[in-house]
Amino acid sequence: SLRRRGGPWPKDVGILAVELYFPAIVEQAELDHFDPVAAGKYTLGLGQARMGFCSDREDINSLCLTVVQRLMERNALCYDSVGRLEVGTETVIDKSKSVKTVLMQLFEDSGNTDVEGVDTTNACYGGTAALFNAVNWVESSSWDGRYALVVAGDIAVYGAVAMLVGPNAPLVLERGLRATHMRHAYDFYKPDLSSEYPVVDGKLSIQCYLSALDRCYSLYRTKVQAQWQREGSERGFSLDDFGFLVFHSPYCKLVQKSLARLLLSDFLSHPGPDTRSGLFAGLEAFRDVKPEETYFDRDVEKAFMKASAQMFEKKTQSSLLLSNQNGNMYTPSVYGCLASLIAQQTPSQLAGQRIGLFSYGSGFAATLYSIRVTQDHTPGSSLDKLAYTLGDLNVRVDSKKNVSPAVFSDIMNLREDTHHTADYVPRGSADDLFPGTWYLTRVDDKFRREYARRPLDLPSEPECVCGAAEHIPSPLKKMPRIPAAA
Amino acid sequence: SLRRRGGPWPKDVGILAVELYFPAIVEQAELDHFDPVAAGKYTLGLGQARMGFCSDREDINSLCLTVVQRLMERNALCYDSVGRLEVGTETVIDKSKSVKTVLMQLFEDSGNTDVEGVDTTNACYGGTAALFNAVNWVESSSWDGRYALVVAGDIAVYGAVAMLVGPNAPLVLERGLRATHMRHAYDFYKPDLSSEYPVVDGKLSIQCYLSALDRCYSLYRTKVQAQWQREGSERGFSLDDFGFLVFHSPYCKLVQKSLARLLLSDFLSHPGPDTRSGLFAGLEAFRDVKPEETYFDRDVEKAFMKASAQMFEKKTQSSLLLSNQNGNMYTPSVYGCLASLIAQQTPSQLAGQRIGLFSYGSGFAATLYSIRVTQDHTPGSSLDKLAYTLGDLNVRVDSKKNVSPAVFSDIMNLREDTHHTADYVPRGSADDLFPGTWYLTRVDDKFRREYARRPLDLPSEPECVCGAAEHIPSPLKKMPRIPAAA
Numbered sequence: 001s002l003r004r005r006g007g008p009w010p011k012d013v014g015i016l017a018v019e020l021y022f023p024a025i026v027e028q029a030e031l032d033h034f035d036p037v038a039a040g041k042y043t044l045g046l047g048q049a050r051m052g053f054c055s056d057r058e059d060i061n062s063l064c065l066t067v068v069q070r071l072m073e074r075n076a077l078c079y080d081s082v083g084r085l086e087v088g089t090e091t092v093i094d095k096s097k098s099v100k101t102v103l104m105q106l107f108e109d110s111g112n113t114d115v116e117g118v119d120t121t122n123a124c125y126g127g128t129a130a131l132f133n134a135v136n137w138v139e140s141s142s143w144d145g146r147y148a149l150v151v152a153g154d155i156a157v158y159g160a161v162a163m164l165v166g167p168n169a170p171l172v173l174e175r176g177l178r179a180t181h182m183r184h185a186y187d188f189y190k191p192d193l194s195s196e197y198p199v200v201d202g203k204l205s206i207q208c209y210l211s212a213l214d215r216c217y218s219l220y221r222t223k224v225q226a227q228w229q230r231e232g233s234e235r236g237f238s239l240d241d242f243g244f245l246v247f248h249s250p251y252c253k254l255v256q257k258s259l260a261r262l263l264l265s266d267f268l269s270h271p272g273p274d275t276r277s278g279l280f281a282g283l284e285a286f287r288d289v290k291p292e293e294t295y296f297d298r299d300v301e302k303a304f305m306k307a308s309a310q311m312f313e314k315k316t317q318s319s320l321l322l323s324n325q326n327g328n329m330y331t332p333s334v335y336g337c338l339a340s341l342i343a344q345q346t347p348s349q350l351a352g353q354r355i356g357l358f359s360y361g362s363g364f365a366a367t368l369y370s371i372r373v374t375q376d377h378t379p380g381s382s383l384d385k386l387a388y389t390l391g392d393l394n395v396r397v398d399s400k401k402n403v404s405p406a407v408f409s410d411i412m413n414l415r416e417d418t419h420h421t422a423d424y425v426p427r428g429s430a431d432d433l434f435p436g437t438w439y440l441t442r443v444d445d446k447f448r449r450e451y452a453r454r455p456l457d458l459p460s461e462p463e464c465v466c467g468a469a470e471h472i473p474s475p476l477k478k479m480p481r482i483p484a485a486a
Numbered sequence: 487s488l489r490r491r492g493g494p495w496p497k498d499v500g501i502l503a504v505e506l507y508f509p510a511i512v513e514q515a516e517l518d519h520f521d522p523v524a525a526g527k528y529t530l531g532l533g534q535a536r537m538g539f540c541s542d543r544e545d546i547n548s549l550c551l552t553v554v555q556r557l558m559e560r561n562a563l564c565y566d567s568v569g570r571l572e573v574g575t576e577t578v579i580d581k582s583k584s585v586k587t588v589l590m591q592l593f594e595d596s597g598n599t600d601v602e603g604v605d606t607t608n609a610c611y612g613g614t615a616a617l618f619n620a621v622n623w624v625e626s627s628s629w630d631g632r633y634a635l636v637v638a639g640d641i642a643v644y645g646a647v648a649m650l651v652g653p654n655a656p657l658v659l660e661r662g663l664r665a666t667h668m669r670h671a672y673d674f675y676k677p678d679l680s681s682e683y684p685v686v687d688g689k690l691s692i693q694c695y696l697s698a699l700d701r702c703y704s705l706y707r708t709k710v711q712a713q714w715q716r717e718g719s720e721r722g723f724s725l726d727d728f729g730f731l732v733f734h735s736p737y738c739k740l741v742q743k744s745l746a747r748l749l750l751s752d753f754l755s756h757p758g759p760d761t762r763s764g765l766f767a768g769l770e771a772f773r774d775v776k777p778e779e780t781y782f783d784r785d786v787e788k789a790f791m792k793a794s795a796q797m798f799e800k801k802t803q804s805s806l807l808l809s810n811q812n813g814n815m816y817t818p819s820v821y822g823c824l825a826s827l828i829a830q831q832t833p834s835q836l837a838g839q840r841i842g843l844f845s846y847g848s849g850f851a852a853t854l855y856s857i858r859v860t861q862d863h864t865p866g867s868s869l870d871k872l873a874y875t876l877g878d879l880n881v882r883v884d885s886k887k888n889v890s891p892a893v894f895s896d897i898m899n900l901r902e903d904t905h906h907t908a909d910y911v912p913r914g915s916a917d918d919l920f921p922g923t924w925y926l927t928r929v930d931d932k933f934r935r936e937y938a939r940r941p942l943d944l945p946s947e948p949e950c951v952c953g954a955a956e957h958i959p960s961p962l963k964k965m966p967r968i969p970a971a972a
Contacts, residue, residue, distance in 0.1 A: 090582045189582050
């Protein structure tokens with residue numbers, strides 16, 4: 001029979017490597033004074049310090065080209081070792097052609113065109129859908145022993161994250177532990193195809209986000225506890241069981257509110273919480289609140305923000321580096337947070353921990369799931385290597401070039417005026433871009449786009465030597481691919 | 487440990503049920519005389535008899551609502567039995583909100599919001615990507631025992647197909663047997679976001695399609711043969727090993743050329759073809775042609791069209807019913823062909839056969855893969871049930887209402903003028919729609935869309951009784967879901 005019946009899942013499928021791209025120029029808090037808003041709206045109200053942005057030299061294609069090539073180079077990977085690549089984005093510059101096919105240019109020299117996966121879309125959720133698809137692929141009979149690559153990117157607002165997925169990963173997606181909540185809502189959407197801006201119902205957006213968080217956490221808890229029950233344990237799940245928690249972050253303040261919200265859920269589902277001392281001290285008055293009535297309740301918010309403040313500092317704050325310094329990254333947001341967390345904790349602090357991740361996309365789609373970090377954090381371990389490649393994140397954030405609000409405003413206006421123009425040569429400077437960044441050189445009269453790349457600086461990146469030692473143990477060695485044709 | 491290590495793939499994962507939606511009005515071959523083209527261009531040149539189309543009453547959301555609800559009703563399925571739903575489409579009416587989230591309205595009453603999957607995009611390839619994602623999900627540790635639903639739909643041009651995916655299917659995706667070819671090309675793309683029309687490079691399109699077909703078939707053959715070799719057989723693979731072949735069908739004539747192209751590939755890769763009699767009779771002169779030089783070679787095309795004519799009639803022609811009577815369906819095209827094939831063959835003709843499927847999306851992305859039909863075709867078998875639900879396809883095609891070229895032209899102009907308008911009430915008649923069709927009732931001033939449904943006619947559809955006997959054996963019975971929270 002041609003059909004293999006049954007088959008094993010490989011061990012510890014998850015994220016092996018992470019690479020980030022964010023724009024090289026940034027607008028500072030002076031925006032507070034330039035925009036006609038109350039002073040401190042951005043810095044205090046939203047928790048944002050700076051905001052990265054791109055000129056007309058960059059688009060969703062160039063962003064993704066940059067982050068994929070950077071990931072491949074920094075991990076000395078051959079393009080032939082990738083069997084799946086998909087892109088999550090909500091930046092549409094072509095209604096038909098996928099960003100994935102543009103990225104296939106990077107594979108040309110290797111001759112590898114047998115690469116599954118296309119683009120995945122639902123507001124900021126696309127990257128998470130792509131990640132799950134990649135993990136499922138590795139566990140299915142479709143897997144041919146090669147890596148999967150997942151890219152999440154958006155240029156409205158800005159950034160891209162690439163992740164390498166395979167077995168024996170330092171960040172393992174916990175099996176059977178994910179809870180999804182998807183519904184139809186017009187909280188945030190983009191029906192005007194000629195505009196880059198969304199239609200937003202601010203109040204409905206908050207309600208959708210928080211209700212999805214409530215539902216996902218409640219369902220996640222149910223699934224963990226059911227798993228524990230099958231293993232003979234009757235104990236309940238609480239936030240204590242997460243070592244770290246990262247969230248989709250449209251702005252930093254919402255993340256702080258989200259953790260408070262989860263604590264409210266723990267509190268309300270606790271059979272007999274101690275309100276005289278400890279975590280729940282002084283919360284007795286909130287014992288009977290109904291979560292669905294408290295989305296805009298300032299008293300509840302304030303009380304649980306205070307109660308969760310220490311937990312936030314310990315488990316979540318370090319995930320907000322990029323969010324705070326770059327702004328809302330849209331699709332890659334939650335993965336920018338994950339990378340920030342890894343960059344700012346030591347491998348030994350991360351080892352063995354469960355990380356909770358909440359991904360949200362308007363419209364709306366949300367999932368809470370968890371990653372288990374491997375125990376081995378010795379030098380040379382996969383976790384050590386992952387942390388090493390993210391080690392320069394602080395330096396890269398600091399090396400961003402500050403521009404004034406006036407320059408920012410000019411660049412944004414230029415982008416707005418020209419972003420769907422044919423027969424166009426971008427005017428922005430390519431010199432401001434980080435080394436190794438792809439940029440747009442021309443849009444011809446048939447809207448075809450051409451790109452070039454800024455040279456890489458020293459220190460020189462390791463070169464890919466196919467078949468030779470790789471930074472990351474290749475699954476190829478474990479499971480040989482289909483032999484070439486006879 | 488929380489992590490389950492290893493795990494089995496369920497048996498015979500594939501397509502359990504198929505449902506189609508196509509528009510109720512159709513333009514006949516008179517178009518040949520109305521349009522300023524050479525007489526016979528559509529009927530003879532492209533192989534098209536009629537072309538279905540929609541008024542301003544329908545959009546991508548309504549199409550997908552219709553086909554999903556129809557599939558659920560006709561198979562008496564509960565919305566709670568679905569754990570994954572995703573949509574492949576290249577029709578963009580919102581750059582952020584997915585069609586998938588609109589479909590979640592159908593799940594409201596069931597309370598089931600834990601449904602993974604969003605939208606998948608690359609020209610006409612999105613449905614295939616979604617199908618592979620669904621099959622991988624069922625085989626991975628993410629599977630929770632429920633069905634997956636895959637929807638492929640487009641309103642530019644027209645139609646939608648929904649497929650139910652799970653184990654113990656009558657149409658089983660063959661494991662390890664799929665070959666993909668993806669590259670960067672500007673053959674067909676939609677960079678003008680305000681227009682529904684693509685930019686097309688006709689010659690490049692043909693070249694991309696045929697080169698992808700060549701590459702996919704060659705790689706598919708390599709993979710099959712490697713599998714056979716591991717099982718101890720050294721024999722080569724040829725078209726004889728396919729019982730049926732279906733193709734992405736932008737127009738029927740290209741499908742006929744595609745089969746001829748595969749025969750050319752068989753011929754050129756054959757170590758010593760008999761050119762005196764049989765399939766390859768009289769083809770000696772083509773022994774040394776280079777495939778990459780023959781994309782536009784009329785002699786090669788003519789010779790291999792002739793040589794494959796009988797094979798086409800036997801293995802492919804019956805798949806073109808909908809393509810011939812409705813036109814290019816874009817994303818659902820290849821699945822419309824699969825459904826046509828099943829509707830027009832008897833279960834006993836289908837039983838045990840391998841069906842080859844070639845899916846193509848411009849830009850470009852292509853996969854050749856195969857489905858093995860189960861052996862059991864007895865009354866009441868899953869294959870028999872699948873064939874039964876598609877049995878009314880001919881009747882439905884015939885009951886389409888013909889309109890004149892002038893009416894067609896008016897409706898198309900109206901759609902063009904209004905398709906991105908806010909604060910709009912569609913003017914098209916809802917009475918022409920098939921019973922059970924969803925249609926647009928209003929686009930409000932914030933672009934929010936509202937829909938209604940035409941009542942179902944007799945005979946009444948079976949009602950879903952959750953937990954009771956279902957048309958299709960539910961995987962739920964084999965693998966119980968997570969128990970509810972304690």
